[in-house]
Amino acid sequence: MDDLMQIKDLKVYYPVRGGFWNRIVDWVKAVDGISFNIKAGETYGLIGESGSGKSTTGKSILGLQKVTSGSIKYNGHDVTKKSVRRSLKYNHDVQMIFQDPQSSLNPEKRVEEIIAEPLRNFEHLSKHQEKLRVLQLLDIVGLDPDALYKYPFQFSGGQRQRIGIARAVATNPKLIVADEPVSALDLSVQAQVLNFMKKIQREFNISYLFISHDLGVVRHMCDNIAIMNHGRLVEVGTKEDIYKHPVHIYTKRLLAAIPSIDVEHREEHRAERKRIEKIYQDKKDFYYDQNGKAFPLTKISPTHFVALPKDKLRQLNVSTDEEVES
Numbered sequence: 529m530d531d532l533m534q535i536k537d538l539k540v541y542y543p544v545r546g547g548f549w550n551r552i553v554d555w556v557k558a559v560d561g562i563s564f565n566i567k568a569g570e571t572y573g574l575i576g577e578s579g580s581g582k583s584t585t586g587k588s589i590l591g592l593q594k595v596t597s598g599s600i601k602y603n604g605h606d607v608t609k610k611s612v613r614r615s616l617k618y619n620h621d622v623q624m625i626f627q628d629p630q631s632s633l634n635p636e637k638r639v640e641e642i643i644a645e646p647l648r649n650f651e652h653l654s655k656h657q658e659k660l661r662v663l664q665l666l667d668i669v670g671l672d673p674d675a676l677y678k679y680p681f682q683f684s685g686g687q688r689q690r691i692g693i694a695r696a697v698a699t700n701p702k703l704i705v706a707d708e709p710v711s712a713l714d715l716s717v718q719a720q721v722l723n724f725m726k727k728i729q730r731e732f733n734i735s736y737l738f739i740s741h742d743l744g745v746v747r748h749m750c751d752n753i754a755i756m757n758h759g760r761l762v763e764v765g766t767k768e769d770i771y772k773h774p775v776h777i778y779t780k781r782l783l784a785a786i787p788s789i790d791v792e793h794r795e796e797h798r799a800e801r802k803r804i805e806k807i808y809q810d811k812k813d814f815y816y817d818q819n820g821k822a823f824p825l826t827k828i829s830p831t832h833f834v835a836l837p838k839d840k841l842r843q844l845n846v847s848t849d850e851e852v853e854s
């Protein structure tokens with residue numbers, strides 16, 4: 529398989545402002561030099577806890593977040609520049625599925641308009657052709673034609689996510705960034721939506737960047753996986769590497785957090801989880817590089833990253849500007 533996307537040494541820093549003049553007093557190094565490739569037709573998992581920089585990476589790939597440095601190549605073209613994205617019609621080829629279909633679908637619009645929106649931006653279809661295409665998309669995602677005239681609130685969570693998926697595939701994209709696509713759904717519906725995403729992937733040869741904090745969900749979806757912590761990738765590998773032979777302590781900790789369904793080994797699992805939590809507790813103030821080498825976070829440099837969570841930033845009353853100032 530060829531590489532569709534090549535992300536190289538990507539850095540995204542957010543300014544932290546404070547003091548009397550509201551000057552930049554520090555930087556949140558949300559993404560701090562990560563590299564990975566996504567092949568055509570594969571599902572690439574980006575895993576980490578809240579605040580590790582996953583969504584910032586996703587937004588940068590979608591062109592929604594200005595990057596500080598590094599490159600994001602799509603079929604060999606660097607799409608960090610707006611002019612390149614425009615000339616390649618990049619936003620036609622790269623779409624997204626959001627975490628919460630409740631808030632990502634406009635409640636005032638009917639399903640027909642919601643799904644047709646990306647089509648209107650890129651394709652010049654007649655009203656009739658557009659309706660036929662939306663009906664075809666509803667059929668693909670397993671919704672009845674009368675959904676066309678309904679509003680999002682008239683559907684269940686799983687059905688709303690199907691509408692979100694129909695909108696995402698409307699333009700026949702090559703890549704879909706799926707940011708926690710099932711974490712807002714009931715467990716029983718999660719498997720349905722995941723299987724459904726797989727089906728669509730096979731039919732349309734789509735690549736997914738699958739962002740999640742949940743290694744249990746990712747196991748069903750991903751071919752290759754990167755584990756993210758404090759803006760860096762601490763471990764990268766195939767699904768087998770990560771699940772069968774994890775190297776990094778942080779990966780082991782995430783794996784240990786998956787509840788064991790195997791009743792016989794549940795006690796063993798619980799003990800192993802406690803053991804790993806203890807090691808992690810003792811060592812959490814360290815950043816570990818890919819070789820497992822530890823760097824004390826406090827000693828990196830006074831202005832070096834301390835990736836503060838959003839609510840902490842709010843508590844400190846500092847701004848959380850989306851864009852890095854040049």
Ligand SMILES: Nc1ncnc2c1ncn2[C@@H]1O[C@H](COP(=O)(O)OP(=O)(O)OP(=O)(O)O)[C@@H](O)[C@H]1O
Nearest residue numbers: 542558578579580581582583584835836837838848
């Ligand atoms: N607009 C912003 N301004 C300042 N800091 C930000 C901004 N957006 C995110 N951050 C910070 O960047 C870091 C990474 O955030 P990001 O949302 O990318 O992480 P995440 O792994 O996707 O977490 P979550 O799953 O909670 O969204 C966090 O410390 C966060 O507080």
